[in-house]
Amino acid sequence: MKTPASRALAITQALDRLAREERGRLLSALIARLQDFQLAEDALQDAMESAVTHWGRSGIPSSPLGWLLRVAYRKALDRIRSRRTADRAGDSLLVLAGGEAYEAETDEIPDERLRLVFTCCHPALEQKSQVALTLRVVAGLSTAQIARAFLDQETTMGQRLSRAKAKIAAARIRYAVPEPAEWPERLAAVLAVIYLVFNAGYSAGPQAGSDLAQEALYLCALLDRLRPGEAEIEGCLALLLISHARRAARTDVGGQTIPLGRQQRALWKRDEIAAGVAVLERALARRTLGPYQLKAAIAACHSEGAQSDWAQIALLYDRLLVHEPTPVVRLNRAVAHAEAGALDAALAELEDLAPGLQDYQPFFAAQAELLVRKGLHARARAAYERALALAPSEADAAWLASRMRDIPGP
Template identity: 60%
Template sequence: MTAPASNAIAVTKILGKLAREEQGRLLSILIGKLRDFQLAEDVLQDAMVSAVSHWGRNGLPASPQAWLLQVAHRKAIDRIRRTKTAELAGADLALLMEEASGQDDNPDIPDERLRLVFTCCHPALERKSQVALTLRTLGGLTTEEIARVFLDRETTMGQRLSRAKTKVAAAGIPYEVPGPEQWPARLDAVLGVVYLIFTTGHAGTADDGRDLAQEALFLCRLLNNLRPDDPEIEGCLALLTINHARRAARLDDAGVRIALLDQDRALWEASELKEGLALVEVALSRGRLGPYQIKAAIAACHCEGDTPDWSQILLLYDELLAFEPTDVVRLNRAVALAEAGGLEAAIGIVDGLEAGLSDYQPFHAARAELFVRAGRWQQACMAYEKAIALVANEADKLFLKRRLARVAGN
């Protein structure tokens, strides 16, 4: 292999690492200056293409990140100059040129990703677009990878991303961290996106491509670093960490889902679990209770001791209902009530939730389990069949089919 070819391969590897670890940070700076998502993405990509040849010939610059920013900045100026509306953008162009001329080769690069997170998760965008834009800009996923997450065609997802970027500009969505009066509501939207990314990945399988559970953990750790000492961020990170620690025990050798109570605890990642449990304690000690802290505490109760403390879990669900009075929380509370000894009362509660949760697969699966405990075999079979008809994940489908076969034999 020739030296130039070898250098190009080495540079490509370095750029791949930079793209994974620094793309969100670099994009946040460029978007902040350019106020244009697509232009920022395009010029950063152009800068990375230029880096392959430049770094291959001249070696790595003292600060690769600063070099990429400087080149991207200049490429943005060139692109704006070529547009038909360059005259209208004269003041902005002059400001960009002044900033470019004053750039150092090794500046102190700020971290503005928190602004980017809140922009991507602005309530003016629908949830699917929030998730897609977050994965694209901060997670660095390709349009194809994001399309696979949502089971969409790549062209469809490309159009969705394009519309979201256009809406950010057209609606004048501010590129900023919200003020104190907006923080709780907006943070909940951000954590909701992160948690949805995690649960999507957590329900997937190893051959789904990019590990979305890891992506969500990366984003949540980023939030925790950028906004330290916030108990809800700590609670969300604790919840994700505890659940992720159990990943090796979730499927059997045939790829069938294993219920939490039946998992081999020796397969849980001890150091990760310890980290998550410690985060729960830290978050709760701050005395500002929130839903993610409660969910993390529930997850912790499932892991500490030989068996879950169902009485404590039931009390925690009562607390959670004050924050999230939803049918899904009521369903989970009913399951905890059954485990704590209130089986018939739990069945009565679940029966009352059918209208609102008829299309929710876990509702039918939970109902089936309650009927099994009550010895109502025919009702249990019917509930399992409904759950199987609604499930999309193969591991869960196999799990439910095994349960159905077991019940059908009674």
């Protein structure tokens, strides 16, 4: 028989798992009915809090997803009734008509996440807000995580998210997958969302982030099925497949991050790499080159042979810079050219980039590595110290610390 302490622990673990793995699915189902982002988030949080009490008395239900969804509907109805402005409540109550009759405890919750992604990526919102909002409500990233992805302050990102939700409500943006004619203006933002969700999973580490990486792969594959023949969707899917194939080699037995160039290639999933390359070849055959196809080609140049083809990778970054003239692409391009033999030119490029990347940890890690090769050990040590201060995880910090210890002494 379980003790009260063990029951409480089991409930906490169950809710943590649901919040981590099923939040996007629950929230998208709620928003589909409520048509209100903030109300859905508040109602789901209320239901999670109620679960602590009710499950403590009665045990975890046989269908926790169905229980949370049903209770969240009721909590939303309670919130609507408590609003002081009758007109606002009236519209919302119409949306919830019949909601009280939803009593079945079932895990068969319709998957509304793709509709939710397209709602977040409506052209009425600027792209940065589109991506940030989708990461928050679909993937369940925290405001702090999203702020780090954009190199923003957390308070600034919180304000951006609030404004985006308010704009969707004010503009009465329709909750639906757009018609084919509307796809082009939404597609860039949707792919950016998927790519950032995947990268957020990688940043969290192979265990904590595997759910996010799988979520991104799922959404991209779903998008590919819904819109077959779209070269950039195929390019994004290829990029994710090839990158994910290297997951087992990304950390050592102690959990320390291992950069791509030092990974054990025998641990890479060759069948997954081949599948990604096949998707990439299908995309390139359409002769409508875009940034995701170029990124996938770069990933393939790292992954297909016994070593990375740096000369080809540098040329691909030259092309990518035309499509995405950003500081991060310039940084990656400089590293590629350094690996291809142009060390001095790469260091000069990094000097130009420094003012705009003072809070970007990969910049200082790359700069330190190139300074070591140049023999500028004191400057390299300072760059590693800055990279350590900005390291997003203990695994990354462990790798950086080991590299700094390898710098020859004065």
